[in-house]
Amino acid sequence: MEDKPYKIALLGTGLIGTFYTTSLHGQRRMDKVHTVYSRSEERAKTFAQQWNIPNYETDMLRAIQSADIDVVVIGLPNNLHLEAVRAAAAAGKAILCTKPLGRNAAEALEMLKIVEEAGVFHGYLEDLAYPAKTLKALSSIRNGALGKILWTRSREAHPGPHSDWFWDAQLSGGGAIIDMGCHCIEIGRNYIGKDIRPVEVMCWADTLVKPIEAEDNAIGLVRYASGAVSQFEVSWTYRGGMDLRDEVAGTEGTLRVDHFLRTGMELFTSVGEKGYVAEKAESETGWLFPVGDEAHALGYPQMFEDMFTALDKGESPMETFYDGYVVNAIMDACYLSAKTKKWEPVNLEVWRGNEAEDQQREYKEYDNNHYLIKEELLPDGRKKIILKEKSGGQLVQRVLD
Numbered sequence: 001m002e003d004k005p006y007k008i009a010l011l012g013t014g015l016i017g018t019f020y021t022t023s024l025h026g027q028r029r030m031d032k033v034h035t036v037y038s039r040s041e042e043r044a045k046t047f048a049q050q051w052n053i054p055n056y057e058t059d060m061l062r063a064i065q066s067a068d069i070d071v072v073v074i075g076l077p078n079n080l081h082l083e084a085v086r087a088a089a090a091a092g093k094a095i096l097c098t099k100p101l102g103r104n105a106a107e108a109l110e111m112l113k114i115v116e117e118a119g120v121f122h123g124y125l126e127d128l129a130y131p132a133k134t135l136k137a138l139s140s141i142r143n144g145a146l147g148k149i150l151w152t153r154s155r156e157a158h159p160g161p162h163s164d165w166f167w168d169a170q171l172s173g174g175g176a177i178i179d180m181g182c183h184c185i186e187i188g189r190n191y192i193g194k195d196i197r198p199v200e201v202m203c204w205a206d207t208l209v210k211p212i213e214a215e216d217n218a219i220g221l222v223r224y225a226s227g228a229v230s231q232f233e234v235s236w237t238y239r240g241g242m243d244l245r246d247e248v249a250g251t252e253g254t255l256r257v258d259h260f261l262r263t264g265m266e267l268f269t270s271v272g273e274k275g276y277v278a279e280k281a282e283s284e285t286g287w288l289f290p291v292g293d294e295a296h297a298l299g300y301p302q303m304f305e306d307m308f309t310a311l312d313k314g315e316s317p318m319e320t321f322y323d324g325y326v327v328n329a330i331m332d333a334c335y336l337s338a339k340t341k342k343w344e345p346v347n348l349e350v351w352r353g354n355e356a357e358d359q360q361r362e363y364k365e366y367d368n369n370h371y372l373i374k375e376e377l378l379p380d381g382r383k384k385i386i387l388k389e390k391s392g393g394q395l396v397q398r399v400l401d
């Protein structure tokens with residue numbers, strides 16, 4: 001099918017609405033926001049003028065149902081995702097929804113069922129699966145550079161979100177886990193393999209600093225059927241900016257990615273430049289860590305390219321509502337584990353990946369009678385080899401001069 005420009009209805013004019021529009025309208029891209037919806041007429045009008053958007057609406061249904069619109073992009077607070085998805089699916093529009101898909105797995109599953117029953121295109125806007133560094137890392141992993149993936153770590157920490165509704169667990173569905181754990185979990189799933197079932201989780205969560213009901217800090221472990229473990233660390237009280245980084249360890253290699261805060265750009269200023277430095281930067285003087293192109297560093301343009309190319313081809317994008325549902329199910333288990341302080345199973349009413357547990361180990365052969373455990377060149381120039389006898393299981397150490 002020929003590439004065509006899509007007309008987008010953007011719901012929400014907050015931080016993510018701004019990032020999405022910057023990405024969509026940047027670099028002479030062809031898919032544009034055609035209508036923007038905000039409750040406030042003044043905000044809608046200003047946003048439309050700022051980004052050269054032909055229409056604005058203060059009525060969400062009118063924005064969605066307009067015959068001009070091909071694609072609805074949802075950038076509203078978490079409690080409004082379901083309602084917006086329902087209306088967009090009923091109008092037969094392609095739907096792209098920001099993260100987290102739902103406030104919990106039940107909401108996410110309902111959204112998945114709605115779009116699948118309506119037969120509309122659906123994309124889960126998990127931008128952090130798309131930064132150029134992550135796409136390159138994923139391709140290296142798929143080409144076998146790291147061997148079998150054993151462990152991933154994803155860290156998302158900043159001094160806390162920028163709007164009231166995030167801090168209200170009823171509206172957002174939780175705290176730092178629902179807000180940022182969703183990114184880390186999906187990053188881990190991508191590295192480990194989305195066909196591999198997340199089996200169980202162990203999670204610590206606490207409210208260490210802020211006067212809120214939900215957690216402002218958490219750490220979790222997600223164990224997969226392959227034996228791999230995906231670790232996430234999230235904080236709404238981390239000082240000094242937005243720390244986003246990932247690590248992956250496999251049997252044959254290791255990988256590390258810094259997305260923000262430490263991207264290779266450092267700037268010292270004694271006077272500042274009186275303005276925005278980078279998202280969640282806490283200071284504008286002293287040593288600063290600006291980000292050259294935030295939208296690209298966070299994967300937004302690459303994400304939209306995947307979404308619209310998939311829409312052109314009638315295929316599924318890399319991230320769909322199904323992925324959003326799996327992530328919500330993992331987070332539900334995390335919230336339970338944080339309470340029970342036990343490993344809790346991930347309950348997936350719908351699972352479309354591999355069924356079997358696969359923890360097969362492939363030991364390295366040294367010779368016909370031994371497996372190789374380790375070899376190392378020591379500081380004094382000797383080489384140590386540690387072996388295990390195949391029959392009998394005896395450990396053997398050899399030192400070669």
Ligand SMILES: NC(=O)c1ccc[n+]([C@@H]2O[C@H](COP(=O)([O-])OP(=O)(O)OC[C@H]3O[C@@H](n4cnc5c(N)ncnc54)[C@H](O)[C@@H]3O)[C@@H](O)[C@H]2O)c1
Pocket residue numbers: 012013014015016017038039075076077078080098099100125126127162163164179
């Ligand atoms: N990296 C990412 O993918 C990323 C980053 C930030 C936010 N988000 C997600 O985007 C969504 C919005 O977050 P944000 O940071 O833009 O928040 P925000 O508070 O900056 O903006 C929210 C927008 O929704 C509007 N809104 C609030 N309550 C409303 C209501 N009751 N009815 C209609 N409109 C209402 C606000 O006026 C504003 O335009 C959330 O789901 C959040 O998790 C994703």
